[in-house]
Amino acid sequence: MIVAFTDLDDTLFQTLRKLPPGMQGLTPATLGRNGQPHSFCTPAQAALLAHFEASGITVIPVTGRDPAAMARVTLPFTSWRVLDHGLTILRPDGQVDAEWRDRVLETLHxxxxxxxxxxxxxxxxxxxxxxxxxxxxxxxxxxxxxxxxxxxxxxxxxxxxxxxxxxxxxxxxxxxxxxxxxxxxxxxxRHLGKAEAVRHLREQHFPQAALTLALGDSLSDLAFMNACDLALTPPGGQLLRTLTAAKLPQR
Ligand SMILES: [Mg+2]
Incomplete structure (x- = not known):
């Protein structure tokens, strides 16, 4: 079994403002508050999702979106979902994971x-x-x-x-x-964020996964990407821009 833990915004889709003007072949991925398409998958992003589905890869969103914003995502996610930057985990049936919620509330109070x-x-x-x-x-x-x-x-x-x-x-x-x-x-x-939620899901529900993929564009995704076997990140995202600007010494 292969599991892909993936950030959503600017990783699997983005608003038109962030795409080259006139780009063709876009797939609507979210609705705005007005009910109109708001974010779109590029052909490459749509191809990746189609590949995951055709390969039987379990796709688990790991997002800062809250439940209301997640409800405006029109891509079909059917497994576990990590929302609220990790503080909420939804089960495949859409119900809040109560055990995780109780741990989060203990930390938040x-x-x-x-x-x-x-x-x-x-x-x-x-x-x-x-x-x-x-x-x-x-x-x-x-x-x-x-x-x-x-x-x-x-x-x-x-x-x-x-x-x-x-x-x-x-x-x-x-x-x-x-x-x-x-x-x-x-x-x-700082704690019980995306990384801890991903570790929790790996340990509790996917201990048999042969490979875990992590997809993210932002520095705030780094911790959960480090909790998986392999990381994918889009060009032009905050992560690669930061690395490109860093002029790191090569050792
Ligand atoms: Mg993002």
Missing amino acids: PLQDALEECTVAVSERAAALGCRLSRHTAHDTPFMTVLKHPDADAGRLEQVQLVLEAHLATRGYADLHVIANANNVSVLP
Whole structure:
């Protein structure tokens, strides 16, 4: 048995804005809040998914999407699903994995004060920079604060990121961390994320897998990609851009 754990946005599909103008052969993959197609698979991404299906490979999404955003994904996923950056696991029947939820809630409860304090600490600066702040919950419990800029202004988002990271460092909040991509900056628990969810699924439900693949585009995917046998990442994604810019010494 082969299992592919895969990030969704910017790995299996993306919005038109991120594709070359006029690209042909796109397959709708998600709906926007207005019910219209919002993200699309390129022919290559569609070919990969078709290959997985034809080969009997089990495909498990590992995404930051919450259940409502996952419901707007129109690709047919029928196995386990990892949502909310790892804090929610859905079973193949679509029900929340209660054992995982209980572990997550045990981890989240002691972090509530620190998360609230970070949110308050960044809110004034974020507003002055024109960034929108939103609080996200998993299992009815706050777990993440997300800052977005309407024009995805990289400089302003970076300033928000630095404020958050400085606050975490000053207060010694090692159990929270900051992740960033082109569109937003988020503060969320360091543990029980995508990597732990993938390890949990491997151990509990796929111990017999001969090969596990990991697909992701972002630095925040690295930890779960390191928990699999082999990693695939798209060109132009945050991961390869970072590596390309790093000018690493070759040893
Ligand atoms: Mg992604």
